[in-house]
Amino acid sequence: MEDIQEKQLHEEHSHEEHGHNHDHEDGKMPIVLYFVGFVLSLIALFLGGETNLLQNSFFLIGSISAGYHVIILEGIGETIENSKTQHKFTPNSHILMGIAAIGAFLIGSFWEGALLILIFSGSHFLEEYAEGRSKREITKLLEMNPTTARLIMSDGKTIIVNVNELKVGDQLQVLNGDQVPIDGVILSGSTSIDESSINGESMPKEKTQGDGVFGSTINGTGTFSMEVTKENKDTVFSKILQLVNQNQENQTKASSIIQKFEPKYVKFVLMTIPLVMVLAPILLDWTWSQGIYRGLVLLVAASPCALAAATVSVTLSATSNLAKRGVLSKGSAYLSQLAGIKAIAFDKTGTLTKGKPEVTDYHFADSVEDENIIDIVVALEKESNHPLASAILEKFEPKNQLAIAVENQIGNGLTGDHNGKTYRIGKPTSFEGVSGDYVRLNEEWSSEGKTVVYVAENEKIIGLIALMDIASENAKATIDYFKKHGVHTTLITGDSEMTGKAVGEQLGVDEVIANVMPEDKSNIINEQKENYGITAMVGDGVNDAPALVKADIGIAMGEGTDVAVDVSDLVLMKNDLSKLVKAHEISLKMNHVIWQNIIFSMTVVALLIVVSLIGLADIAISVVIHEGSTLVVILNGLRLLKIK
Template sequence: MENIHKSQSKENHSHSHAHNHSHSHEHNHEHNHGKIPVILYFMGLVLAIIALFLNEDQIFLQNTLFSLAAIIAGYHVVVLEGIGETIENSKIQKKFIPNSHILMGLAAIGASLIGNFWEATLLILIFSGAHFLEEYAEGRSKSEITKLLEMNPTTARLMTADGDTKIVDVGTLKVGDQLQVLNGDQVPIDGTIVSGTTAIDESSINGESIPKEKTIGDSVFGSTINGTGSFTMEVTKENKDTVFSKILQLVNQNQNNQTKAASIIQKFEPKYVKFVLLAIVLVIVLAPFVFSWTWSESVYRGLVLLVAVSPCALAAATVSATLSTTSNLAKKGVLSKGSAYLSQLADIDAIAFDKTGTLTKGKPVVTNVHFSDSVNQEEMIDIIVALEKESNHPLADAILRKFKAKQQLNVKVNNQVGKGLEGEHNGYRYRIGKPASFESTAEEYSQLNKEWASEGKTVVYVAENDKVMGLMALMDVPNEQAKATIDYFKQQGIHTTLITGDSKMTGKAVAEQLGIDEVIANVMPEDKSRIIDEQKEKYGVTAMVGDGVNDAPALVNADIGIAMGDGTDVAVEVSDLVLMQNDLSKLVQAHKLSSKMSRVIWQNIIFSMVVVAFLVVVSLLGLADIAISVIIHEGSTLVVILNGLRLLMTKK
C-alpha cells in the first residue's frame, strides 16, 4: 500500500508540476532539464571571456569563440525553448505563436551576419542569464501531497466473529465492519461509535482546536486522532468515500486544474514578437522603394533595427524586481514559491481566512469567570486547579494558565466523558462540566451562560454537591495582528471572509470582533474549496489564508494560497506564500511590497519600450549603428535592474 501511495504521489506531482508551469499562451514545453542548461551557459560565458582577451591578430579565432559561446550559452533558451516552444505552441493554437526567445536568436544571427559577433554573444548571454535567474526566482513551487498521503490511515483493527482483532489494510474494509480503536490511535475510516466513549482531535477535518467528546451513536472520521478512551466503531463508508479521501481528491483535482496568472511580460510577449518580425520584414522589403536605400543598406538597417527592438531590458524588467522582492520578503519571514504569486497577491480582490490558528491563537483561553457571592474564591480556585491538573483536555490547559493555586490540594479525580471532572475534598463533591450535564441552575448562571455562549464561547459550570457555584467561559481569541490585518485589507477595498468549520455563533463572534465582511460557518473541507470558487466568480482574484489539512483544498484552489508557517506540513506544501512566524502583519507587508513590485515592473516595462521606440527612430533615420544600439540597450537594461534592486531597501 505504501508503494502504491508513493507511486500515486509521483504521478500526481508530475501532472501538477507540468501543468502549473505552463504559461498563459500555452507554454507546454517542460523546462526542467536538470543542471545541464546552466552548465552550458557558464561554458559559453567562459568562452566569451576568453575571446574578449584575444587581440585583433586573432580575429578569426575570436569570432569563432564568440559564435560558439552564443550557441552553447543560448542552446537551451533560444534553440530548445525558443524554436521548440514556438513550433509546439503554434501547433496547439493552430496559429503562429512565437516568443521573445526566438526573436533574440534572430537578433544574434543578424548581428553576426553584419560582423558584430561580440554584440551577438552579449545579447544571448544577457537574455539567457535573465531567463535562468527568473526560473530560479520562480522557485519551482512543488505542491506535493506526500504529507497528506502519510496522514491517510493504512491499517485498522478489525473485530472478527470470535471476538478477537486482527490488523487489516484499510482498503479492504467494507461498510458494516466493526473496528476497535484504542487510546491514541488514528481513526482508520469514517464510521459510527457502537460502544465506548472518548474525545477525538478532529482538527485535520474541521480545524477545530478543541477535541470533540464522542459516545455511542456519534460519527467519527478517518485520519482524526483518538484521545484517552477506547471504543468500537462500525464502518459507514468505504475508504474512497471518506471525508479525508475527499480532501485528497480535491487537492489533486485543484492542482491539476489551477492556472496561475502569467507575468505581465508573458501576456503580451507573442504579440510584440509577431509585430517586430513583421515590421523588420516590411522595412527590408519596402525601404528600397520608400527611402531609395540600396538592398544591402536595407538589409543592414533591418538588422540594426532587429537588434534595437530586441527585448533585453524588457527581459530584465521583471527579474531584478521579483528577485529583490522575494529576497526582501524572505528576510521579513515571508517565503514566496514564485514571483508570479507575488504579482497575484498585489491584484487580489478578495481574501478568505480560516479561523483557528490563523486569525485566532489556536488555543482556548479563559475569557470570563463568575462565582457566587457565598463562595470563597481562593479556595474554589485551589479546588479547580486540583481537578484540572488530572485532566488532559485542552480546556484544562487553558484553565491552568488562568488560575494559580495558593494551596496545592491532592484530590482524587474521576474524568467522565459527557459529565466532566469530578472529585472529593473535605467531604464535599465538586464537579466541572458543560452546562447540559447539570439538571437545574440558578437564573443568574443560566443568563450568563446564554450571554457568553451567544458570543461564541465555551461555558463550563463549577458545582459543589451538584449545586452550581460558578461558571467560566473559554474561547479561542483573535491573535494580536488579526484586527490590524483585516482593517488594512478593508482599507484597500478587498473583501474579507471568514470560513470556518466552527458553529455560526462562534464564527460570527470572531468576525464581529475583527470587522470581517462575511462569515461562512459549519463548513467541511470540500465546502471550503467550493466557497473559494464562488468568491473568485463573485469578486475576482481571491486569496486564501489557512494552516490546517482541512484548508488544503481551498489553499490550492485559491488564486494565491497563503499558509501560516506553524501550520501543518500539508498546508505549507500546497501554498504559494508561507508566513514563517505565524504573524499576520507579515501578510500586510507582503501585500504592500508586492504592490510596489508591480508598480516598479510597470515602470521598467514603460521605460524599456520608450528606449526601444527611441532606438527604432534613430535606426530608421540612420543615426545609429549596431554598436550604438547595443550600448544604449545595455544601458537601459542596467537602469531597469537598478530600479528593481530598490525593492531590497524597503523599510521593515
C-alpha cells in the first residue's frame, strides 16, 4: 500500500491536468517569484519622468519574475518538451500570452505587457488552488493509511511491527481508539468501529467475534484481537487507493477532445495574428502601430485557457463528491458515460436482493401449540449449517431450549424425536398425501419465488415456513428512478424463471432473464448494447465478471467479490443501491456543468475577438475579461463539491 501511496503522491506532483507538469515542483518558489514581480511592477508604476528607462526596466524584470513559472516553464518549456515528444510543433495556450507580452514590450507598452503577465499568472495560481481543492478531497484518503500493527506473539506478548510485514493468519491486538491496521476477522472482544473511510457510513458498526474488519477504519471504545485475512496489498483500502489513482489520471471524453484540440487551435492563432497585423493596415486603413497593437489584443482574446479548464474542476469535483459518499470510479470518463446510459442490467442475488434468505411467511395448524412447535423447530434447525436454517433461527425465538438428537437425511431434511413423537422439517416433495390449506399455501408462496419447507409430526403436516432472498432496502426506489429517466431495466439471474419473475414483478423491472449461466450474461449485455445503446451492468460475484467487463459501465457492489470489484468501472461501497442513484444524478449534473463551461468559454472568446477587431478593447481589458472567464469556469465546476 505504501508503494501505491508513494506512486499516487508522486503522480499528483508530476502530472497535472492540461499539461501543467511543473506545478509546485519548486515548492513555494513560483509564488515567491510572482510576488517579487508584482512588487517590482508596483514600484515601476509610481516611477516616471526622468526615470522612464528605470521604470521600463522594473516592468520588464517584474514581468520575467512573475511569469517565470507560467510563461517560461509552462508556455515555452512545455511547448519545446511536447514538440520533441510529438515530433512536431505542439504549443500550449500559455505561449500566446508570452508572445503578447513580448509584443507589448517591443512597441513600448511596458505597463500593459506587465499587467498581462501579472493578471494571467495570478489567475493561473488561483486556478491551481481551486483545482487543488477537489484533488485534496480525494487524496485525503491517503492520510488514513495505517502503517503499524500490534502483533501477538506465541507467548502472548505484543510487539509493534510494520503493516507490510503482516501475513495471512497473523493475530493482532487492536486497542480502543486505534486504527484497524489491516483486513481481518475478530477472534475475541467486541467494539464499535467507524467504517466511514470504507463505506461512507457515518454511524459506527457494532462488531464482535466472527465479524470482519477493514484496514484504515477507526476502532471505538473496545479492545479486540483479530486474525489477518488479507495481505496489505489486497485489502479493501488498498483497492480504494488504486481506484483513486486511476480516477485522478482518467479524463472525460470532452476533456480529452479539448486537450487534443488545444495545440491545433494555438497554431491557428499563431498563423492568423501575423496576417491580421500585416493585412489590416493595408485593407482597413489602420496604421502599422494600430495593426500590431490590435493583433496583440486579439492574441490575448483568442487564448483558449478557459476552454482548456472547462472540464478539469468539474470532473475532479464530481468524483471527489462521490468518493466521500462511498462511490469510487476508475475515471471520470465512466461517470460521464453513466449519465448517458440507455439500459441497465442487475444481477439478482446480493445486488437487488440482500443475498441471504429470510423467513417471509409461516403457518401452523390451530390444533398445535405454536410456542411448543417453535421450540422444536429451533432445536432441529440448530443442528444444521444450511442457510435456510440460519434464516429460521434468526426469525424464531424459542421459549424453552430443547435438546433434541437430530438426524440430517439428504432428501428428507431434519428429523428428531421429542416426547415420544418424531418431528421432521423437509421440502414439500419429500412428503406424501398432503392436502388442504398446506398445498394451497405452498403453491401460492412458491409462485412468489419463495422456498417452502413443511413441518411434520409423525409424518403429518402441522405447519409450513416460506423463505426468500428478499429485495434490498433501496432496490425498488432504484429501479423506479431509472425507469423514470427512460432507462431500460433488466434483471439477470441464474435462478429459476419463477423466482426471477417473482422478484422482477415485486421491483417493477422491465425485463427478467432467468436460468442464465455466467458465460451467457456477457452475451445478454452485448444484445442490450445493440438494442438500447450505452448499457451498464451491476453485479457482485465472480459469475458477473464477464458481463461487468462487456458492459459500457461495469458497476460492482463493494461487499462483493474482489474479482467483481477489480473488473468494474464504478464501485458502490456497502452494497447500497441508493449510491448508484446519487452517482447517476451527479453524473448528469457533471455533464451539464461541463457543457455550461464550454459554451460560456467559447462565447467569451468569440466576444473578445469581435470587440478586439473593432477596437473596443485594449490589452488590459482583454486580459481581465479573459482571465475572469477562466476563474468563472473553475468556480462553476467546484459547485459539484457541495451537491447534497
